[in-house]
Amino acid sequence: MRHVRTAGRKAPASAAEHNCSFGASYVVVARLLSPDARQQIPSPPLYSCGRSTAGVPFNTLANRHLTPIGPRATPPRARTTSDLAAEITSSSNRGNRFFTRRAPTCHLPPPGHVLPDGFTNDQAPASCRAGRLSRPEKRPVDAISYLTAALLGIVEGLTEFIPVSSTGHLILLVDLLGFQGPAGHVFEIAIQFGAILAICWLYRHRFFHVATGLMNDTESQRFVVNILLAFLPAMVIGAIAHDFIKSALFSPWVVSTMLIVGGIIILIIERWHPAPQVSHVNQISPGLALKIGLCQCVAMIPGVSRSGATIMGSMLLGCGRAPATEFSFFLAVPTMLAATVYDLYKNWSILSFDDFPLIAVGFVCAFIAAMLVVKTLIAFVSKNGFAPFAYYRLIIGALMLVLLFAGS
Template sequence: MAEQLLQAALLGIVEGLTEFIPVSSTGHLILVIEILGFAGPPGRVFEVAIQLGAILAVCLIYFGRLWRVTMGLGGGDPRAWRFVLAILLGFLPAAVLGVLLHGFIKAVLFHPTVVCVALILGGIAILVIERFLSHPRYHEIERFPASLALKIGLFQSIAMIPGVSRSGATILGALLMGVDRRTAAEFSFFLAIPTMLGATVLDLYKNWEHLNTDDALLIGVGFVTAFLAAAVVVRTLVDFVGRYGFAPFGWYRIALGSLMLAFLYL
């Protein structure tokens, strides 16, 4: 059990470090689990549930902004309502498709080869989009048209393929739609809250009868380490991409996907 707890802590750190950067946290977890031989809770519950630790980091770091939005809703602030509408519309496609395709995704797509190919293709996409990025038109989430938020949400739903990256698909979709880098990264943070909460609730509901006390302990350890690692990333990512863009993540994805394919098949 001690070895499993150490593995759970390591996987939590991996989740926290990768959830909000465009490299696919789910893809990393699948690959690391394959390497470690981690035997955790059934139905991939562990990989999804510990993402709540990363989401909690966003909620705490952006608590002030989220609180102002909440108060603004009660006071009829139109900017607060536009913010919430953008998040809800961005969340909608993943919510619908997640419920419809949940079984297929878990049974067929959660495979290391799928992850490696998606990492490489996603890395190439990042480099191409960064190279030909047009001048941004949107600099505030509160000014997103409803159609823009919905289109970004459609991009996010592509991340149901492990290795694509939820944050990566969301950010790249936003960049293509004319959102500046910093705002694209922040929108990805906020959009993660309902998306990952919904995914976790669905997974726990479908696997609840198979879970036991040991599973809860493993999830708890992964949750805490994911929270701590994500807090570091969330505090630094916006400034990093504002200075260097997303190209470093593209090169990283290509290198990791290629190395893991070699590891799996050579």
């Protein structure tokens, strides 16, 4: 007696082994319904991924000839697919088990392949359809897409270091313009790196001085400790709540609301902040730096603004406008760099080579715009304060809420 091992157990004596070639090899163990059916076992149906649910009778058969293994290997009479399907259907209705096999892992066909004739997406297993549809489709890139990418890069560079929420502006613009860039907010994440490089370039002499004096210069050591302490709360909370923030809070409604709320808070702090006790960024203590880092965590809500949270928090804690703004610049480097690297790591699988030209355009525009802002911002806020940014937030937030209500 001959046995075929399938799915971890021995098959019954009436089972036979057959080879089926339709892009893959299958081992089918079947219980025969009648002596006539012993001469021929049809091949299993082929879905788009070669998957079949275990225990479910097949009602679609591939019309292929298979030679059984064993002494009964005699040429069978020709039978049509409809005859076999009818026999299987009628037998399964009587409660018999027929063509039961272990369901393999779902494997999607290579990109560009289509379903075989006679099958549609609706006939394929649900898990295969979900996996097939999850593949990012190739998007046509035209001149409008490049212009939109450049506009988003400019907006990112202009708004990253002023208290108006660059992330909020990008979310609103992407939703308003219908920008079809890289999926998963990867574009908005990647162009932030251009703004980071602008800070690194403008303060390259300061960073070089800190790096060279780290071993023996007390001021350089204190600067690094302050930045690390201020960065620590955002790193911990961001790692814990990253997925929730991305899925639940990244919406135009949240951004518009927080723009208005943040504008009101900036006006209040500008009017009633305590007298400055810190006039230079080097006077910030480690304890004060840690408190500023806790204030930065509020900016994880889109629309709050990272720079706005750190600058306003610093002013409430006794810093002047200029040192608060400059410390916000320095703190942006590790914070934004960590967020960018982490998001790119999480979304790397959905990127394609076609996405890089758009990202490059936005990256360069963000770098140039951020350079212009950082060069002039400290002098501007020292003279005019942050009230103009607060009024801007109120106007943009109210306008976006009106548009959202009109479109809903």
